[in-house]
Amino acid sequence: MSTSVAIVGAAESDLGVTGRSILGLQAQAIGRALDDAGLTLADVDGLATTGVSRFSATQVADYLGLRPAWTDSTFAGGSAFEMYVARAVQAIEAGQCSTVVISYGSNQRSARSRSLGGVVESHTPEAQFETPYGPLYPISYYAMAAQRYLHRYGGTRERLAEVAVAAREWALLNPAAFRHGAGPLSVADVLGAPVVSTPLTTADCCLVTDGGGAVVLTSLDRARDLRRPPVRVLGYGECTTNTSMTAVDDLTVTGAVESGRAAFARAGLTPADVDVAEVYDSFTITVVLTLEALGFCGRGEALDWIAGGRIRPGGDFPLDTSGGGLSYCHPGQYGVLLLVEAVRQLRGECGARQVPGAEIALAHGTGGILSTHATVLLGVDR
Amino acid sequence: MSTEAQQSHQVPEPDEVTEPWWEATRRRVLLVQRCAACGHAQHPPRALCTACGSARDLDWSQASGDGVVDACTVVERAMPGFRPPYVVARVRLPEGVLLLSNVVTEHPHDVGVGDALRLDWRPLPDGRALPVFVPSER
Numbered sequence: 001m002s003t004s005v006a007i008v009g010a011a012e013s014d015l016g017v018t019g020r021s022i023l024g025l026q027a028q029a030i031g032r033a034l035d036d037a038g039l040t041l042a043d044v045d046g047l048a049t050t051g052v053s054r055f056s057a058t059q060v061a062d063y064l065g066l067r068p069a070w071t072d073s074t075f076a077g078g079s080a081f082e083m084y085v086a087r088a089v090q091a092i093e094a095g096q097c098s099t100v101v102i103s104y105g106s107n108q109r110s111a112r113s114r115s116l117g118g119v120v121e122s123h124t125p126e127a128q129f130e131t132p133y134g135p136l137y138p139i140s141y142y143a144m145a146a147q148r149y150l151h152r153y154g155g156t157r158e159r160l161a162e163v164a165v166a167a168r169e170w171a172l173l174n175p176a177a178f179r180h181g182a183g184p185l186s187v188a189d190v191l192g193a194p195v196v197s198t199p200l201t202t203a204d205c206c207l208v209t210d211g212g213g214a215v216v217l218t219s220l221d222r223a224r225d226l227r228r229p230p231v232r233v234l235g236y237g238e239c240t241t242n243t244s245m246t247a248v249d250d251l252t253v254t255g256a257v258e259s260g261r262a263a264f265a266r267a268g269l270t271p272a273d274v275d276v277a278e279v280y281d282s283f284t285i286t287v288v289l290t291l292e293a294l295g296f297c298g299r300g301e302a303l304d305w306i307a308g309g310r311i312r313p314g315g316d317f318p319l320d321t322s323g324g325g326l327s328y329c330h331p332g333q334y335g336v337l338l339l340v341e342a343v344r345q346l347r348g349e350c351g352a353r354q355v356p357g358a359e360i361a362l363a364h365g366t367g368g369i370l371s372t373h374a375t376v377l378l379g380v381d382r
Numbered sequence: 383m384s385t386e387a388q389q390s391h392q393v394p395e396p397d398e399v400t401e402p403w404w405e406a407t408r409r410r411v412l413l414v415q416r417c418a419a420c421g422h423a424q425h426p427p428r429a430l431c432t433a434c435g436s437a438r439d440l441d442w443s444q445a446s447g448d449g450v451v452d453a454c455t456v457v458e459r460a461m462p463g464f465r466p467p468y469v470v471a472r473v474r475l476p477e478g479v480l481l482l483s484n485v486v487t488e489h490p491h492d493v494g495v496g497d498a499l500r501l502d503w504r505p506l507p508d509g510r511a512l513p514v515f516v517p518s519e520r
């Protein structure tokens with residue numbers, strides 16, 4: 001099992017409030033990731049990116065002066081980058097290209113380009129049948145999932161808040177985190193924050209920041225001659241489920257069931273093998289649903305399972321160790337930064353927030369309204 | 383929330399598949415698309431049946447007007463054209479589909495999972511109407 005491809009470079013762009021352009025952040029992230037790998041633009045013959053323009057990969061290739069032999073601009077929201085890892089592995093293993101950069105950049109906070117209603121395309125069924133009712137996109141969908149989940153399993157708002165409280169604890173250990181200097185977050189803080197769409201408050205919702213990142217992949221054979229210890233791609237899987245708010249019959253079960261099952265099977269691993277997990281935390285409820293879907297705990301058990309500090313620093317299940325989308329950085333499509341943090345944890349570069357001896361990492365992206373789900377398993381080269 | 387509070391949002395023109403559904407709203411009739419080949423009900427209306435793939439056997443049935451809250455949220459932040467707080471809900475119809483809708487009530491925070499609902503209508507400027515729901519009397 002496993003794959004013959006490795007991640008050899010990883011970097012963030014500037015984060016937070018940058019005053020930079022999208023392409024400026026892209027170039028910064030790509031340059032830093034290539035430096036990290038000890039490679040240059042001349043080595044890059046594959047490129048995957050999104051969120052730039054209609055022709056995202058083409059646009060970035062042009063901007064960098066590249067003529068790649070392989071590109072991917074699959075648009076799938078925040079999980080796109082975990083999907084790109086799968087496609088990059090396949091392209092490298094098939095010999096279509098040898099060195100792939102996966103990148104992202106957003107200046108949404110500086111540019112004030114985020115809208116509560118999201119982007120509605122008038123030719124879609126949602127524009128006729130959903131938008132007229134005024135759901136916040138994507139928040140109201142996650143809010144309904146949270147309400148349904150808490151109702152079904154008798155969970156409380158207080159216990160759901162643990163996801164945000166733990167994320168803040170990690171952010172306090174990460175100097176790059178947007179909330180690094182903000183101090184601890186209490187359950188009362190989360191519940192007392194302004195309500196956006198019941199039962200979710202602003203503290204249940206990811207940040208709105210600028211930011212970006214990039215990772216570089218090449219064959220494991222080549223990776224072993226490069227500057228950094230290779231981080232192997234052990235497995236991947238994905239599942240795409242819905243654009244509509246009414247397509248999925250049970251709001252509490254997501255496509256991460258299928259994406260996780262595929263990734264663990266490909267890697268020959270089980271959830272118990274994971275040392276550190278970077279799970280997309282667009283909202284507190286996203287984490288709860290994803291942990292259950294990936295099999296870390298049973299249905300309806302996640303709030304019990306995360307109680308008592310398990311996902312906080314020092315706990316036995318280190319989760320979202322950067323501080324996550326909730327307290328570190330959320331530049332619209334956060335999935336690339338899950339990969340960056342997973343790579344750094346496996347290389348032992350994380351300083352105060354380092355998970356000692358981490359050998360297997362999981363990165364799981366979720367896009368849209370629990371629409372797209374993609375799981376990647378990474379491991380040290382043993 | 384009054385029905386009049388949420389009316390400025392533009393609803394796109396129907397397409398060739400959704401036109402019968404929207405035309406029925408002019409008569410205050412809620413349609414559900416049903417496949418005559420396999421019996422599957424689906425919403426929104428589509429050009430083929432998602433259960434069996436048939437594109438030739440799609441038909442319409444009239445909804446009873448009953449519904450139950452599958453999940454709901456009270457929107458507290460202002461969107462252009464909407465006046466919070468208002469209830470957005472997934473409404474499960476006995477005809478076998480889920481609709482996104484509003485539950486129109488003076489007490490938005492009292493609406494919960496499993497609540498029984500009745501169909502109501504919010505008129506649109508062009509004569510069509512949006513199906514919305516109100517809490518059932520009983």
Ligand SMILES: [Zn+2]
Pocket residue numbers: 417418419420421422431432433434435436
């Ligand atoms: Zn059918």
